[in-house]
Amino acid sequence: MIDLKQLRDDPEAFAERLSRRGEYDLQAIVDLDQRHRDLEIRRSQLQTRSNQIGKLIGDRIQSGTSPQDPALKELRQEGTEVKATLSQLDPQERDLKTSLEQLLLTIPNLPAEDTPLGSNxxxxxxxxxxxxxxxxxxxxxxxxxxxxxxxxxxxxxxxxxxxxxxxxxxxxxxxxxxxxxxxxxxxxxxxxxxxxxxxxxxxxxxxxxxxxxxxxxxxxxxxxxxxxxxxxxxxxxxxxxxxxxxxxxxxxxxxxxxxxxxxxxxxxxxxxxxxxxxxxxxxxxxxxxxxxxxxxxxxxxxxxxxxxxxxxxxxxxxxxxxxxxxxxxxxxxxxxxxxxxxxxxxxxxxxxxxxxxxxxxxxxxxxxxxxxxxxxxxxxxxxxxxxxxxxxxxxxxxxxxxxxxxxxxxxxxxxxxxxxxxxxx
RNA sequence: GGAGAGGUGGCCGAGUGGUUGAAGGCGCAGCACUGGAAAUGCUGUUUAGGGGCAACUUUAACGAGGGUUCGAAUCCCUCCCUCUCCGCCA
The missing domain is CATH 3.30.930.10 (Bira Bifunctional Protein; Domain 2)
Structure with a gap:
């Protein structure tokens, strides 16, 4: 498996090195990676909020609030909503990740710096x-x-x-x-x-x-x-x-x-x-x-x-x-x-x-x-x-x-x- | 093929719904003690992804996937794998 970070950091240098072997499509990977990361940012922000809500409710119950207390109802409500959004983003992100990984598996190793150049x-x-x-x-x-x-x-x-x-x-x-x-x-x-x-x-x-x-x-x-x-x-x-x-x-x-x-x-x-x-x-x-x-x-x-x-x-x-x-x-x-x-x-x-x-x-x-x-x-x-x-x-x-x-x-x-x-x- | 048990951190092994990334031990690292070491004591020690120049921050992971719930290592379902016993075979 190639190093995705290396590709991300310097796509030109990476592409040059890989081209010594032959033709490979790296752009699809770069694009997919970008989309995946964008989605990951959104998803993990929502997840943070969801975790906060869970913790807040837990803390209140711990400190004596009744689990049935109406004050908790609003929090519960928000939690449910966040979770609903998450349940949509989650599979999307996973699909992107899977596609990305499948693509990555088809890219051959980079030749070493000192491997002699040649096509056959x-x-x-x-x-x-x-x-x-x-x-x-x-x-x-x-x-x-x-x-x-x-x-x-x-x-x-x-x-x-x-x-x-x-x-x-x-x-x-x-x-x-x-x-x-x-x-x-x-x-x-x-x-x-x-x-x-x-x-x-x-x-x-x-x-x-x-x-x-x-x-x-x-x-x-x-x-x-x-x-x-x-x-x-x-x-x-x-x-x-x-x-x-x-x-x-x-x-x-x-x-x-x-x-x-x-x-x-x-x-x-x-x-x-x-x-x-x-x-x-x-x-x-x-x-x-x-x-x-x-x-x-x-x-x-x-x-x-x-x-x-x-x-x-x-x-x-x-x-x-x-x-x-x-x-x-x-x-x-x-x-x-x-x-x-x-x-x-x-x-x-x-x-x-x-x-x-x-x-x-x-x-x-x-x-x-x-x-x-x-x-x-x-x-x-x-x-x-x-x-x-x-x-x-x-x-x-x-x-x-x-x-x-x-x-x-x-x-x-x-x-x-x-x-x-x-x-x- | 039949019956049963189990899958938790580098390893072993606790843990049956709320600050549990997870007790304890081993291992490892640092410090102390020592002439040096062993032994002992103290301290520290998961991994991966994202954001950030950085300090840092956030997410995920207790076989895999799904469900219940505001919240799951813990409850429910499905699947996979391992082990033990029986049968069968080498």
Whole structure:
């Protein structure tokens, strides 16, 4: 949620910053806010009078006046009249407030001051590369799904029978490899101080609204018909919402969580893209990193988040690059975002494997997640950040290609061997 | 699914119509005591919105919504959620 006061105080500056992302109608919000406040002033003045009358009558009765005394009749009369007016203004004000809030929920986060300008992914900025020495140009390489099927470790066709396209079944060593990757990633993150959680995979509308998937992106998630429950598109949703409506103390920050969960996405609008293999599935496994931090340290926490995700790729000797997303390519809730892209030999290109975002106070406002500085008045919004650490299926894809031998067998990365208890597939 | 209990401040927990934003405790902050700390004592400590340069002021909030009343945390209705027991299932 954007900061309404910030918009009110300097609409031009606000509009300029937001326009770096794209076109949004702020005027409707400004107008609605003005109307709402005008009405609130009138309503609360009347309410004051109503409260005074109640108090006056109470005081007189306390000091001995009979409740039936005719002197009270006039006051009662006025009270009734004021209340009648109030009963008209009240719902009007509430309607304005609701409309205002609904509009506010559709406005994306402001990009950070230093987020690179640009309207689409071509303007993203490469920050660094790692592992160039592992990239073998011109290496003969089967795409991971072909190698996988040849080895009998993944089954795409039969998965369609069970569910539909974009679902996959892992078999034998494939299942074990996926499990080993999950365990390996979690162990790495836990060793770096992240507290593991295993949250519910179904989340309610309030939770999705807090992290920003609702109301605008309802078609991206699977919905349960009978209940107000959705299949979580990412662990970001349940883990961040652990803290919804909470007031933390400053000393509890930062909070670092890691979580392995399956993720469910409808991938509406991506028909025809990445139709083969492990890259784009309706259900995939992911280890997620989630942070709740003090605003003062949020930029630094963002850097370490990226490093913690990248550490997995380095431990697996998978070449990658880091992109900083431009304003036009930023996700709805993000103020700043780095993508990690892993090298996929079959495509001879980099492919997103982690997205590390700083949401500043945007999700905290929507989810009402605050903290208190001991001894100080009032509360502040926490900053939330998260990133994949990593997308497990895509990691598996990268390994099946990067570690592919000429005979089609797969070498197991050294770091993973203790988990899989074998050195090749 | 059947029966019962309950939802109050950062937390626990009192409170059944009139200065109750709400006793008490915990926690937290300040002060005193101490070489320093613990313990102890005293004092303070809800949040959100509006108006105001500010001091300040006003409104709202005791699960949610509605009703009764001049006045509701307290009475009535509806809904939601949690817990316990029974049944069923993993």
């Amino acid at each position: 992914e071509t303007a993203n900025v490469e920050v660094r590369r790692w592992g160039d020495q592992y990239i073998l140009e011109g290496k003969a390489c089967l795409p991971h799904w072909e190698v996988g099927e040849k080895l009998g470790i993944l089954d795409i066709e039969r998965s369609v029978k069970i569910a539909q396209s974009r679902f996959i079944t892992l078999i034998g060593a494939g299942a074990a490899l996926e499990r080993a990757l999950i365990q390996f990633m979690l162990d790495q993150h836990i060793a770096r101080g992240y507290l593991e959680v295993l949250p519910p995979l179904l989340v309610n509308s309030q939770a999705l609204t807090a992290t920003g998937q609702l109301p605008k992106f309802a078609e991206e998630s699977f919905k349960c018909d009978q209940d107000d429950l959705w299949l979580a598109p990412t662990a970001e949703v349940p883990v961040t919402n652990l803290y919804r409506d909470q007031i933390l103390t400053a000393s509890e920050l930062p909070i670092h969580h890691c979580a392995y969960t399956p993720c469910f996405r409808r991938e509406a609008g991506s028909y025809g893209r990445d139709t083969r293999g492990l890259i784009r599935l309706h259900q995939f496994n992911k280890v997620e990193l989630v942070k709740l931090v003090h605003p003062d340290s949020s930029a630094q926490e963002h850097q370490t988040l990226v490093n913690d995700a990248a550490a997995i790729l380095e431990a697996l000797c998978l070449p990658y690059r880091v992109l900083e997303l431009c304003t036009g390519d930023l996700g709805f809730s993000a103020a700043k975002c780095y993508d990690l892209e892993v090298w996929l030999p079959s495509a001879a290109n980099y492919r997103e494997i982690s997205s590390c975002s700083n949401f500043s106070d945007f999700q905290a406002r929507r989810g009402n997640i605050r903290f208190k500085e001991p001894g100080q008045k009032g509360t502040q919004w926490v900053h939330t950040l998260n990133g994949s650490g990593l997308a497990v299926g895509r990691t598996m894809a990268a390994i099946l290609e990067q570690y592919q031998r000429e005979d089609g067998s797969i070498e197991i990365p050294e770091a993973l061997q203790p988990y899989l208890r074998r050195s090749s597939l």
